[in-house]
Amino acid sequence: MESGGKALNEQYYKGGEIETASPEDMRKLQNERLVKTVRHAYDNIAVYREKMKATGVEPGDVQSVEDLHKLPFLSKDDLREAYPYGYLAKPMEEVVRIQSTSGTTGKRVVAFYTQNDIDLWDECCARAIVAAGGSNRDVVHVCYGYGLFTGGPGLNGGSHKVGSLTLPMSSGNTERQIQFMIDLEATILCCTPSYAAFLAECIQQAGVRDKIKLKAGIFGAEAWSEEMRRNIEENLGIKAYDIYGLTETSGPGVSFECREQNGLHVNEDHFIPEIIDPDTGKVLPLGEKGELVFSCITKEAFPLLRYRTRDISILTREKCSCGRSLIKMSRPMGRSDDMLIIRGVNVFPSQIETVLLKEGYPANYQIILDRVNYTDTFEVQVEMTPEMFSDEIRILAEKEKDLLAALRAMLGISPKVTLMNPRSIARSEGKAVRIIDNRKI
Amino acid sequence: MTINQISVFVENKPGKLAEITKILADANIDLHAMSIADTQDFGILRIIVNDTDAALSALRENGCTVNTTKVIAVEMPDRPGGLAKVLRVLAEKNVNVEYLYAFISRKKENAYVILRVEDNTIAIDVLQTAGISIVSPEQIYG
Numbered sequence: 293m294e295s296g297g298k299a300l301n302e303q304y305y306k307g308g309e310i311e312t313a314s315p316e317d318m319r320k321l322q323n324e325r326l327v328k329t330v331r332h333a334y335d336n337i338a339v340y341r342e343k344m345k346a347t348g349v350e351p352g353d354v355q356s357v358e359d360l361h362k363l364p365f366l367s368k369d370d371l372r373e374a375y376p377y378g379y380l381a382k383p384m385e386e387v388v389r390i391q392s393t394s395g396t397t398g399k400r401v402v403a404f405y406t407q408n409d410i411d412l413w414d415e416c417c418a419r420a421i422v423a424a425g426g427s428n429r430d431v432v433h434v435c436y437g438y439g440l441f442t443g444g445p446g447l448n449g450g451s452h453k454v455g456s457l458t459l460p461m462s463s464g465n466t467e468r469q470i471q472f473m474i475d476l477e478a479t480i481l482c483c484t485p486s487y488a489a490f491l492a493e494c495i496q497q498a499g500v501r502d503k504i505k506l507k508a509g510i511f512g513a514e515a516w517s518e519e520m521r522r523n524i525e526e527n528l529g530i531k532a533y534d535i536y537g538l539t540e541t542s543g544p545g546v547s548f549e550c551r552e553q554n555g556l557h558v559n560e561d562h563f564i565p566e567i568i569d570p571d572t573g574k575v576l577p578l579g580e581k582g583e584l585v586f587s588c589i590t591k592e593a594f595p596l597l598r599y600r601t602r603d604i605s606i607l608t609r610e611k612c613s614c615g616r617s618l619i620k621m622s623r624p625m626g627r628s629d630d631m632l633i634i635r636g637v638n639v640f641p642s643q644i645e646t647v648l649l650k651e652g653y654p655a656n657y658q659i660i661l662d663r664v665n666y667t668d669t670f671e672v673q674v675e676m677t678p679e680m681f682s683d684e685i686r687i688l689a690e691k692e693k694d695l696l697a698a699l700r701a702m703l704g705i706s707p708k709v710t711l712m713n714p715r716s717i718a719r720s721e722g723k724a725v726r727i728i729d730n731r732k733i
Numbered sequence: 734m735t736i737n738q739i740s741v742f743v744e745n746k747p748g749k750l751a752e753i754t755k756i757l758a759d760a761n762i763d764l765h766a767m768s769i770a771d772t773q774d775f776g777i778l779r780i781i782v783n784d785t786d787a788a789l790s791a792l793r794e795n796g797c798t799v800n801t802t803k804v805i806a807v808e809m810p811d812r813p814g815g816l817a818k819v820l821r822v823l824a825e826k827n828v829n830v831e832y833l834y835a836f837i838s839r840k841k842e843n844a845y846v847i848l849r850v851e852d853n854t855i856a857i858d859v860l861q862t863a864g865i866s867i868v869s870p871e872q873i874y875g
Contacts, residue, residue: 684832684849
């Protein structure tokens with residue numbers, strides 16, 4: 293895929309006026325939209341109104357992006373406390389869709405969309421597809437999951453907006469994925485980077501690489517490295533582009549890579565990004581590393597302002613050879629909390645602790661992560677108490693099975709459970725090393 | 734008439750069993766009988782030793798997870814059909830055997846079998862009624 297031959301304009305979604313707008317024009321648009329959204333959120337979300345009042349800020353105090361810092365932060369915990377409808381800012385009659393974050397029984401975060409929210413979300417994803425060289429002549433193969441997960445619906449909608457022929461494959465059944473990819477001559481692949489790498493391997497093994505017509509891939513929802521990008525590109529003969537987003541702000545399409553492949557352009561006409569010091573909450577200047585915070589300025593049903601993503605990144609505004617003036621964020625380089633992403637599912641060590649205590653185990657455990665054949669392996673090592681031990685295999689095996697079931701119910705994915713001797717898991721300086729992440733991504 | 738058996742939890746890692754036997758050796762413990770049961774993830778070592786208390790404290794001091802269980806040792810002639818008779822007698826009286834393991838006694842002509850059942854009193858009664866001899870602790874430890 294090389295878009296260099298095309299006229300520059302064709303590289304943007306529908307003309308690209310927004311994507312190439314001057315910083316001054318963009319700021320003006322952001323100011324208008326921000327003021328409107330603050331008013332909307334204040335008027336229609338009781339819990340948010342209380343939060344603003346508690347911070348001592350009124351809608352009138354926010355007149356421009358300069359005033360954004362006056363608003364309180366929102367976190368995942370705020371959304372959980374208000375589950376399910378607390379942050380819904382539109383009457384039921386106008387809301388048409390729910391999506392939800394992965395994992396976490398009883399602690400889900402749900403996001404709401406009006407039809408207009410969906411249209412704008414689709415547009416954001418459409419920009420990502422066009423930036424990856426997509427047009428209405430392409431066949432877009434989407435094997436992100438469909439359902440509550442935002443990956444499938446987001447790229448599906450984006451592909452429709454572009455006018456591409458959309459293959460709504462969803463996840464799983466690799467053999468069928470490859471068969472459709474060949475038969476329908478798919479040109480753009482959308483999935484997680486680990487699934488792309490896995491697909492590439494299966495295609496090699498099946499000896500059908502020469503039948504694949506893919507030219508580009510749009511991969512997200514997971515951390516990946518430059519090395520992994522090069523592997524996927526070589527093995528599939530494509531260009532691989534990153535896409536970023538989170539359910540709370542809509543889903544994929546908050547930002548996306550262009551042909552430079554060195555950072556993701558933020559759709560800042562919809563999402564104002566900030567980088568803050570995760571400890572103090574202080575806003576950091578461009579170029580400094582910190583936690584990404586997004587304010588949604590066009591959302592109707594779920595207009596989150598200053599939402600803390602916990603993703604660590606850097607914002608830069610430089611002239612990009614693709615012509616876009618949209619601000620760029622670096623690929624997230626970690627988390628400011630202890631959340632783990634395992635096989636695409638969000639896992640907090642505290643959830644594992646909760647299950648262990650409930651099942652009568654000491655809260656001394658170790659999580660060991662690795663990556664085998666592009667898939668995360670997930671082991672939880674757990675200390676028994678002396679009282680749990682029995683001379684009968686059956687009794688211990690049952691205990692292990694019960695714990696596994698309880699962990700699976702809490703996390704949404706199955707770890708391998710390994711029982712250990714009491715007090716055998718290393719404690720260093722009084723504080724145990726809880727997570728050993730051997731994944732090389 | 735029951736025997737003390739020690740069970741030791743064995744993590745499924747290379748060298749774990751060797752560690753346990755070294756602890757016992759260092760404490761000068763004599764192993765009379767042993768068996769190991771395992772799953773994919775862990776194992777349970779069951780042993781009968783000359784000095785149960787000394788073995789337990791040595792294992793505990795070294796961080797092992799242990800417990801003790803009362804088991805029955807029966808003596809039978811070391812020839813074909815010996816064990817079959819014992820098991821048939823128990824089955825006829827509906828005594829469920831959780832597990833068993835055998836070892837050869839110092840007396841060449843006899844074999845010992847360790848039986849783990851739910852209720853030792855019933856099992857001993859059933860076996861003795863059928864004329865099967867139960868081994869006393871003295872015979873084993875001595």
